[in-house]
Amino acid sequence: MGLRATQLLWPTITGVLAALFIVQQFPELLGERPSRLELVDLNEQRFEAQAIPSFAAAVDRAAPSVVSVFTRTNRVADDTITPTSGVLNNLGSGVIVTSDGYVITNNHVVAAADRILIALKDGREQDARIIGTDPESDLALLKINLTDLPNLNLISSSSLKVGDVVLAIGNPFGVGQTVTQGIISGLDRNQLGLNTYEDFIQTDAAINPGNSGGALITARGDLVGINTAIFSKSGGSQGIGFAIPADQVTQVMQDLISKGRVVRGWVGVEAHGLTPTEAQEVGLDAKQTGLMISGIFRDSPAQRAGIRPGDVLLEINDTPVVGNGLEAMNYIAKVEPGEITYFTIYRNGEKQRLEILTSERPTSR
16 A cells, blocks of 8 residues: 555544544434433322222221121030030121111021120120021021111112122121122022022122121122122132122011011922923923922912922913022012912923912921
8 A cells, every 4th residue: 555545544544433432422412312220209200190999988888887796605405414504605797777776697697696796896885686587598687776876778789790899898707897809700699508598699709707697798888788608618718708689688677577577478389490301201392491390298379279290380470480490489489478379381281371379488498
């Protein structure tokens, strides 16, 4: 390379090196900012934080009406043994449903109790008397005589949907009033073998021993059910709890107040859901719904009306019968004793419409 070329190359190299040095030291000259970590003060951030959901308002509304129910039973041993007496303490929950002191709870909480003590959230305590019990629905109605009582209104479970948020309030294990949160997991649960009349609300809100008789409320604080049982292999909550819907509670409570007992209609049949095979065997379509009458109680309204085992019950008061028989039983239970009920049955290839004079369901059944 000649001398002149060398003299021209060095200024160029020097210029390039100088430019690289300037860019490294002052990158903002190229419109770029150097990366750096900064700690940001959240209190100075200019945005509105999303509100965290809270059910405090619902709890404030409902919790004062939920009470603890303490019972004592003085039990004497069999006379063939030296008589002894003991005290068995039981714990449950209850809900004040009227301002004049009616308290609803589970029958199994107060069954065989000699003394029932109600403890309110505000610290007041008073002995309660039993107005009436209904073992077939596992409900009991108590009464206390105090003033300025908070109370909850019951709303129909027909307004509920699976997925709705609910809260369970009670006194589990005696630790004190406790609130647990979950959703409605199912509706119209039956055939659980818990009660004669079953139409439970299922929830995954934690329910434990001591919660029985307590409140199941909506996210707004409305009472929709009375917590009554859990499905558990361990004895503790496993996310499957059951509550008696407010509709049933209202009906039972009204009967206990006005009549001292729950009055239900009864016709005296035993039946099960019609299977496709049974339907075809008697000459019906396999898709036909109804109930297969399997038994008749002696001297019952059904026997007097001419219902026979082997009849297929298709309609009650012109309404088609569906399901396993629970809906039909609940329907009949709501009929006033002495009223006429019409059964449409299928027998020997023909439909017949029979008139049945409904009577009161015997308490022993």
